Amino acid sequence: MSFHSMWAELLPVGRSSASGGYRRYAWTGADADCRVWFEEQAASRGLSYEVDRNGNQWAWLGDPAAGDAVVTGSHLDSVPDGGAFDGPLGVVSSFAALDELRGRGAQFTKPVAIVNFGDEEGARFGLACVGSRLTAGRLTAADAHRLTDADGVTLPQAMEAAGYDPDAIGPDPERLARIGAFVELHVEQGRALDLTGDAVGVASAIWPHGRWRFDFRGEANHAGTTRIADRHDPMLSYAETVLAARREAERAGAVATFGKISVEPNGVNAIPSLVRGWLDSRAADQDTLDAVVGGIEKAARAHAEAHGAGLDVVRESFTPVVEFDHALRDEVARILGKDTGLTVPVLGTGAGHDAGILSGNIPTAMLFVRNPTGVSHSPAESADEDDCVAGVRALADVLEGLACR
Numbered sequence: 152m153s154f155h156s157m158w159a160e161l162l163p164v165g166r167s168s169a170s171g172g173y174r175r176y177a178w179t180g181a182d183a184d185c186r187v188w189f190e191e192q193a194a195s196r197g198l199s200y201e202v203d204r205n206g207n208q209w210a211w212l213g214d215p216a217a218g219d220a221v222v223t224g225s226h227l228d229s230v231p232d233g234g235a236f237d238g239p240l241g242v243v244s245s246f247a248a249l250d251e252l253r254g255r256g257a258q259f260t261k262p263v264a265i266v267n268f269g270d271e272e273g274a275r276f277g278l279a280c281v282g283s284r285l286t287a288g289r290l291t292a293a294d295a296h297r298l299t300d301a302d303g304v305t306l307p308q309a310m311e312a313a314g315y316d317p318d319a320i321g322p323d324p325e326r327l328a329r330i331g332a333f334v335e336l337h338v339e340q341g342r343a344l345d346l347t348g349d350a351v352g353v354a355s356a357i358w359p360h361g362r363w364r365f366d367f368r369g370e371a372n373h374a375g376t377t378r379i380a381d382r383h384d385p386m387l388s389y390a391e392t393v394l395a396a397r398r399e400a401e402r403a404g405a406v407a408t409f410g411k412i413s414v415e416p417n418g419v420n421a422i423p424s425l426v427r428g429w430l431d432s433r434a435a436d437q438d439t440l441d442a443v444v445g446g447i448e449k450a451a452r453a454h455a456e457a458h459g460a461g462l463d464v465v466r467e468s469f470t471p472v473v474e475f476d477h478a479l480r481d482e483v484a485r486i487l488g489k490d491t492g493l494t495v496p497v498l499g500t501g502a503g504h505d506a507g508i509l510s511g512n513i514p515t516a517m518l519f520v521r522n523p524t525g526v527s528h529s530p531a532e533s534a535d536e537d538d539c540v541a542g543v544r545a546l547a548d549v550l551e552g553l554a555c556r
Contacts, residue, residue, distance in 0.1 A: 154247040172232030172530040177270035178309035185227040213262030219331035220262040221554040226271035234532025236338040248547040288322035342525030352496040354517035360433035361469035368461040371424035383459035395450035405434035476514035486552035
């Protein structure tokens with residue numbers, strides 16, 4: 152099956168007719184449909200299929216037990232109303248690259264696998280890269296069992312309802328020991344390649360990043376009868392903190408975003424008692440990130456005090472700077488440049504990925520495919536057909552260079 156036919160087959164799964172974006176959340180019906188699609192792709196190619204203890208899907212060419220395997224893939228879930236390319240481009244391109252290599256008559260000397268990591272986006276339970284974090288031992292089973300979605304459904308309940316065993320989750324060092332290299336292809340979430348005019352690039356590092364929850368606590372009261380002077384309105388503190396985040400990020404050359412909010416009691420005619428906002432912040436280095444988040448929290452506490460509100464700040468997740476394995480990165484760049492003589496762009500990114508999570512356990516690398524607008528996590532996310540095909544060929548070249556020598 153060609154890249155185009157695979158892409159067309161997957162495209163409607165989990166797509167909202169209202170927004171045009173995707174709602175492929177972990178352990179939901181749309182997620183199950185994506186998993187069926189993955190299993191069918193593996194079967195159609197005669198690949199060995201398995202699901203690991205954390206719900207990640209694997210399709211193997213060759214004997215996994217042989218070790219030193221070359222693995223590629225990404226994820227199939229989405230953020231709320233996300234785009235079509237973030238995650239799925241890497242999975243579809245992996246199957247297409249394998250088809251390309253078979254068409255070339257490539258002789259594999261190492262096992263090759265394609266993986267779909269579960270719950271990468273964290274859209275349902277609030278923590279990104281759950282599947283790869285569990286596998287790498289970066290998330291304990293106990294902490295995973297405490298994850299809850301907006302409806303109060305726990306991760307174990309969701310997994311069990313989807314037909315998986317939540318009691319089995321946890322670190323998987325035996326599986327990781329089989330892998331010699333992991334290469335993830337992903338649409339670029341930015342415009343660096345568009346600005347350089349290149350279809351494909353190689354990742355150098357992932358910026359340190361995290362998510363913080365800000366709970367502003369005030370006093371619920373009637374919106375029509377409570378004097379302004381008598382109010383303890385946490386929404387004001389929250390709003391001023393959003394503006395402070397923008398100022399701190401601009402000053403430091405970083406990014407800081409309040410993109411999710413929860414309000415109680417959430418009535419049009421009620422002053423809130425609680426405004427809960429989630430901050431996502433990222434920077435090129437740890438010191439800058441610490442300064443940005445520290446500045447935002449300082450401003451938030453000052454605004455809360457001014458409006459008679461309380462404030463709790465909780466760091467819900469954090470990933471330090473990830474430097475991709477230099478030897479693997481340089482080898483990937485060499486493979487891609489050997490026939491053309493061109494220097495392949497090497498660029499950093501502010502987006503987190505499964506490859507970043509696994510980098511502390513195994514050598515990892517990433518390829519980026521040009522995004523002409525730089526828009527991501529949106530229905531407007533895009534990549535040109537020619538660039539997608541170039542990405543497939545580049546991934547095939549890399550897999551051939553790593554697994555066929």
